[in-house]
Amino acid sequence: MGYDVDGSRWISTRLWSLPFLAEAEQVSSLRRALRTHLECWGLQELRDAAELCVSELVANVIKHVGPGTPSTLVVSLNSTHLRIAVHDPDPRALPTLVRAGVEAEAGRGMALIEAVSDRWGVDLSGDRKATWCELRVSAGRVGRHAALPRLARAADLLSLYGGVVSPPLGPGQSRLGTAVARDAAIGIITDLLYWCRVYGRDADDVLDQAQVHFEAETEARFP
Known part of the structure; x- marks a missing residue:
């Protein structure tokens, strides 16, 4: 997606x-x-x-x-x-x-x-x-489409966790659909935190690194 x-x-x-x-x-x-x-x-x-x-x-x-x-x-x-x-x-x-x-x-x-x-x-x-x-x-669309692989993987995960086929992000979408997508995202992050604890990873460090990667990629694509 x-x-x-x-x-x-x-x-x-x-x-x-x-x-x-x-x-x-x-x-x-x-x-x-x-x-x-x-x-x-x-x-x-x-x-x-x-x-x-x-x-x-x-x-x-x-x-x-x-x-x-x-x-x-x-x-x-x-x-x-x-x-x-x-x-x-x-x-x-x-x-x-x-x-x-x-x-x-x-x-x-x-x-x-x-x-x-x-x-x-x-x-x-x-x-x-x-x-x-x-x-x-x-060239004008390269930056916009560059994030598609990550968006597609995120959509797949949301669908897996919450049955969300099309996450309702736009205006006019139902509050219920938005809540389902939000809860699915929370479930994904919670499971990743469990994984960090079980395998001895520093959850705060993982989240910090993810934030750094996210900010670096978005700044490069949408300066």
């Missing part, structure tokens, strides 16, 4: 995947799904490039592996890049970068991806492969 662009509510920023059959008719649905996630993540400026990459990655599977191939679209976001990957079950059919002529009607797929993305590649794993590309998140 993570904050949205104005920090008022929580949105999902976890890796998400969507199984599909590699057919031309599926491309529009995949583009719509990706568009929705980009809007939730506040990355509308990447929409055109991201949708182009999805189209070309799927077209690559259709052409080189075969129509109807069971595939999966996987999208993730970190502090600097949006990664788009298409997984398929044929590690032998590797994509190649072809410099097609200006009048060519085919063979432009990976060249287009290289042109609009920051980088691309192929990961091989057993009997599968993942062809991926990454789009750079604009």
Whole structure:
């Protein structure tokens, strides 16, 4: 989970995947799904490039592996890049970068991806492969997204302790939801203090160091 662009509510920023059959008719649905996630993540400026990459990655599977191939679209976001990957079950059919002529009607797929993305590649794993590309998140958003891994872990812990799926932090949220999230956070900290005592750690020192790390990170990201 993570904050949205104005920090008022929580949105999902976890890796998400969507199984599909590699057919031309599926491309529009995949583009719509990706568009929705980009809007939730506040990355509308990447929409055109991201949708182009999805189209070309799927077209690559259709052409080189075969129509109807069971595939999966996987999208993730970190502090600097949006990664788009298409997984398929044929590690032998590797994509190649072809410099097609200006009048060519085919063979432009990976060249287009290289042109609009920051980088691309192929990961091989057993009997599968993942062809991926990454789009750079604009500099103005790097600081905001840099804390997402910590926010995601915190959301997971809150959910584990209090059943809080979306911690209500924004205006208009229920007091009950806020209380549940607060109590879950208190429970997490209390358990960590127990852990410090059992394993002979100085709880005050641990809390002090955590505060120092927190202040250093927030000052670096939001000077």
